[in-house]
Amino acid sequence: xxxxxxxxxxxxxxxxxxxxxxxxxxxxxxxxxxxxxxxxxxxxxxxxxxxxxxxxxxxxxxxxxxxxxxxxxxxxxxxxxxxxxxxxxxxxxxxxxxxxxxxxxxxxxxxxxxxxxxxxxxxxxxxxxxxxxxxxxxxxxxxxxxxxxxxxxxxxxxxxxxxxxxxxxxxxxxxxxxxxxxxxxxxxxxxxxxxxxxxxxxxxxxxxxxxxxxxxxxxxxxxxxxxxxxxxxxxx
Amino acid sequence: xxxxxxxxxxxxxxxxxxxxxxxxxxxxxxxxxxxxxxxxxxxxxxxxxxxxxxxxxxxxxxxxxxxxxxxxxxxxxxxxxxxxxxxxxxxxxxxxxxxxxxxxxxxxxxxxxxxxxxxxxxxxxxxxxxxxxxxxxxxxxxxxxxxxxxxxxxxxxxxxxxxxxxxxxxxxxxxxxxxxxxxxxxxxxxxxxxxxxxxxxxxxxxxxxxxxxxxxxxxxxxxxxxxxxxxxxxxxxxxxxxxxxxxxxxxxxxxxxxxxxxxxxxxxxxxxxxxxxxxxxxxxxxxxxxxxxxxxxxxxxxxxxxxxxxxxxxxxxxxxxxxxxxxxxxxxxxxxxxxxxxxxxxxxxxxxxxxxxxxxxxxxxxxxxxxxxxxxxxxxxxxxxxxxxxxxxxxxxxxxxxxxxxxxxxxxxxxxxxxxxxxxxxxxxxxxxxxxxxxxxxxxxxxxxxxxxxxxxxxxxxxxxx
Numbered sequence: 001x002x003x004x005x006x007x008x009x010x011x012x013x014x015x016x017x018x019x020x021x022x023x024x025x026x027x028x029x030x031x032x033x034x035x036x037x038x039x040x041x042x043x044x045x046x047x048x049x050x051x052x053x054x055x056x057x058x059x060x061x062x063x064x065x066x067x068x069x070x071x072x073x074x075x076x077x078x079x080x081x082x083x084x085x086x087x088x089x090x091x092x093x094x095x096x097x098x099x100x101x102x103x104x105x106x107x108x109x110x111x112x113x114x115x116x117x118x119x120x121x122x123x124x125x126x127x128x129x130x131x132x133x134x135x136x137x138x139x140x141x142x143x144x145x146x147x148x149x150x151x152x153x154x155x156x157x158x159x160x161x162x163x164x165x166x167x168x169x170x171x172x173x174x175x176x177x178x179x180x181x182x183x184x185x186x187x188x189x190x191x192x193x194x195x196x197x198x199x200x201x202x203x204x205x206x207x208x209x210x211x212x213x214x215x216x217x218x219x220x221x222x223x224x225x226x227x228x229x230x231x232x233x234x235x236x
Numbered sequence: 237x238x239x240x241x242x243x244x245x246x247x248x249x250x251x252x253x254x255x256x257x258x259x260x261x262x263x264x265x266x267x268x269x270x271x272x273x274x275x276x277x278x279x280x281x282x283x284x285x286x287x288x289x290x291x292x293x294x295x296x297x298x299x300x301x302x303x304x305x306x307x308x309x310x311x312x313x314x315x316x317x318x319x320x321x322x323x324x325x326x327x328x329x330x331x332x333x334x335x336x337x338x339x340x341x342x343x344x345x346x347x348x349x350x351x352x353x354x355x356x357x358x359x360x361x362x363x364x365x366x367x368x369x370x371x372x373x374x375x376x377x378x379x380x381x382x383x384x385x386x387x388x389x390x391x392x393x394x395x396x397x398x399x400x401x402x403x404x405x406x407x408x409x410x411x412x413x414x415x416x417x418x419x420x421x422x423x424x425x426x427x428x429x430x431x432x433x434x435x436x437x438x439x440x441x442x443x444x445x446x447x448x449x450x451x452x453x454x455x456x457x458x459x460x461x462x463x464x465x466x467x468x469x470x471x472x473x474x475x476x477x478x479x480x481x482x483x484x485x486x487x488x489x490x491x492x493x494x495x496x497x498x499x500x501x502x503x504x505x506x507x508x509x510x511x512x513x514x515x516x517x518x519x520x521x522x523x524x525x526x527x528x529x530x531x532x533x534x535x536x537x538x539x540x541x542x543x544x545x546x547x548x549x550x551x552x553x554x555x556x557x558x559x560x561x562x563x564x565x566x567x568x569x570x571x572x573x574x575x576x577x578x579x580x581x582x583x584x585x586x587x588x589x590x591x592x593x594x595x596x597x598x599x600x601x602x603x604x605x606x607x608x609x610x611x612x613x614x615x616x617x618x619x620x621x622x623x624x625x626x627x628x629x630x631x632x633x634x635x636x637x638x639x640x641x642x643x644x645x646x647x648x649x650x651x652x653x654x655x656x657x658x659x660x661x662x663x664x665x666x667x668x669x670x671x672x673x674x675x676x677x678x679x680x681x682x683x684x685x686x687x688x689x690x691x692x693x694x695x696x697x698x699x700x701x702x
Contacts, residue, residue, distance in 0.1 A: 093432065094413075094431060094432055097416055098413065122433075138416030153602070155534075155600060158599050159496055201337075201606055206339070207340055218379065
C-alpha cells in the first residue's frame with residue numbers, strides 16, 4: 001500500500017487579521033477529577049429523588065380519617081425492639097415483616113414515612129422494605145375503611161356463594177368495585193370511609209364456606225343473606 | 237379415653253381415629269396450659285429429653301411418618317439430611333402457612349390445641365439439635381398468632397421452653413413469625429426467604445432440602461403443623477406401634493378436609509388408606525345435596541389433579557394390578573398417585589352436577605395467576621395467560637381452539653420452573669381439560685370473535701380513517 005493519498009494543504013491563516021480579539025489569557029484546564037460521589041452526604045440525598053418518591057404511591061382514601069398519621073411512638077418502638085430481638089443480631093432484616101405488621105396494625109396502611117422508619121430501624125436500604133411491601137398482598141398501601149372486609153374468593157367459598165356475598169356487601173355499603181384490580185388495587189373503600197372490601201385468596205376454612213375476615217375477626221358461614229347482620233354487628 | 241365428650245353436633249364419626257384432633261371441638265377444652273397438662277401434656281417432651289436425639293429420629297423413622305404438608309416426604313428421613321459435620325446453628329421451622337385451597341386442618345390445631353404443636357416442636361427441635369425454632373404462621377390467622385404467643389409464654393413459665401428445659405440442659409426458644417398473605421410462602425425455600433425478610437422467591441435447587449442450606453445459610457428443617465403434632469403421638473405409642481395404624485408405607489392417621497357440595501362438609505381424622513371415597517363422601521359427609529349427583533372431586537388441595545366420579549383406574553403393576561372405580565379408591569399417598577393425582581394436603585373439594593367445569597377452572601386459574609410470585613417467566617406469564625383464556629371460555633366467548641391453547645400453555649409451565657408452583661398451577665388445568673374436554677369445548681363456538689378488544693378498536697379506527 002504505497003500509494004499516497006493527496007491531502008489538500010490548508011491555507012495559512014494570518015491570525016492577526018482575524019476579527020476577534022482575545023481578551024483573556026488562554027484558560028489552563030485542570031485534569032478532570034475522578035467522579036466521586038459522597039452518597040452519604042446530605043446534599044446528595046436531598047438532590048436525588050428518593051426511591052420512595054418514585055415507587056411508593058399511597059393515594060388518600062376516605063378511610064384515612066379513621067387512622068392516626070404515622071408517628072413513632074414509644075409503644076411502637078418497644079414492640080419493634082421486641083420483634084427484632086427474635087432474630088440473630090446479624091439478621092435484623094428478618095424483622096421487616098413483623099415491623100410492617102406493627103405499623104399496619106396501628107396506622108391502617110404502610111406509608112412512605114413508615115417505610116423509611118423501618119429501613120432506618122433495621123439499618124437496611126429503603127428499597128429492601130419497598131420490595132417487601134409491594135410484593136405481599138397482606139400489606140396495604142392505602143387506608144382501608146374502619147371496617148375492612150376480606151371475603152374469601154377461592155373455590156370452596158365461591159361454590160358456597162362468596163361472589164354473591166361480595167356483591168351484597170358492596171350494595172349495602174355503597175362501594176363501587178368496578179375499578180378494583182386483584183394485583184394493582186385490590187381494596188375498594190366506600191365514599192363514607194367506614195367500609196372497605198377486598199377479595200382474599202383462601203382463608204383456610206373451606207368446610208364452613210363462605211367465610212370472611214372483618215378487620216381481625218373471623219366469620220364463617222356468612223351466606224349473602226347474613227351480610228346485613230354482619231355489618232350490623234359492628235354498628236352498635 | 238372414653239370420657240371425652242365433644243360439643244353437640246361436632247362428635248367424630250365412628251370411622252374416625254382421633255389422635256391429633258382429639259381435643260378439637262371437645263367439651264370443656266381450652267387453650268390454657270393447665271388444661272393440656274391435666275391430660276398428660278408435655279409428658280412426651282420430658283420423655284424425649286431423656287432419650288438420645290438419634291433415638292428420637294429412629295423412632296420417627298420407624299413410624300414411617302410422611303409429611304402432611306403436600307409432598308408426603310418421610311419426616312424421619314428429612315431430619316437425617318442435616319450434614320453430620322455441621323458447625324452452624326440448626327433451625328426448625330413450623331410451616332403454618334396453610335393456604336392450599338381446600339385445606340383447613342392446621343387452623344383447628346393452631347386455634348384450639350397450640351400446646352400440642354409446641355410439644356411436638358420441643359421434641360423435634362431436640363431430635364435435630366435446633367435451639368431456635370420459628371412458627372411461620374399465615375397473616376390470615378391473627379387470632380391464632382396471639383393464641384400461640386400466649387401458649388409459648390405459658391410453656392416458658394412452666395419450664396418447657398427457654399433455658400435448660402426440665403433440667404436436661406437443652407435450650408429452645410420458639411418465635412412466631414407472621415407472613416403476609418402470600419401462597420408461595422408455603423413452599424419451604426420461599427418460606428425461608430420470607431423469614432429472612434425478603435420477597436419469598438423460592439430458591440434454586442439443588443440443594444433439594446433446606447436441611448443442607450436453609451435459613452441464614454444454616455441447616456434448617458421445615459415441617460408442617462400436622463407432621464410436628466404427629467411426633468408427639470409417635471413417641472407416646474412408639475414407632476413400631478404407630479406404623480400399625482393405616483396401611484403399609486402410608487402409616488398413621490391424617491386429617492382429611494372435605495368442602496364443597498356435600499351435606500356435611502368438615503374435617504375427619506382417618507387412618508391413612510383405611511377409608512375409601514365412597515365411605516368418606518357418602519357415610520361421613522352425608523352424600524350429595526338432595527336431587528344432585530356428584531360429578532368430580534379434587535382429592536388433595538386445588539393443585540392436585542381432578543378426578544371424575546365415574547372414572548375407573550388401573551392401580552398397581554404386573555400381577556397386582558386391579559381395576560378400581562373412583563369410589564373404591566382408598567385415601568392414601570400411593571393409590572392416589574397411581575390414579576394420576578395426589579393426596580397432597582388432604583383438602584378434598586367436591587363438585588356436583590350443577591357445577592360448570594369452566595367456572596371451576598376459571599376460579600382456580602384466577603387463584604394461581606394471583607399467587608404466582610413472578611420469579612420464573614413460564615409461570616408468571618403462563619398463569620396470567622391461563623387466566624385470560626379461561627375467562628374467555630367461562631364467558632362463552634372462546635373458540636374450540638382456545639381449549640387447545642390453554643392446554644398448550646399448561647404443558648409449557650409444568651416442569652419448567654424453580655419450585656413446584658409451576659406444576660401446582662398447571663396440573664389442575666391439564667387434568668380439567670383431560671377429563672372434561674367435551675364439556676369445555678361445548679361451551680365454545682366457532683362463530684366467536686377471535687380478535688382482542690384492542691384489535692377491534694384498531695380496525696374500527698382504521699376503517700373510519702379510510
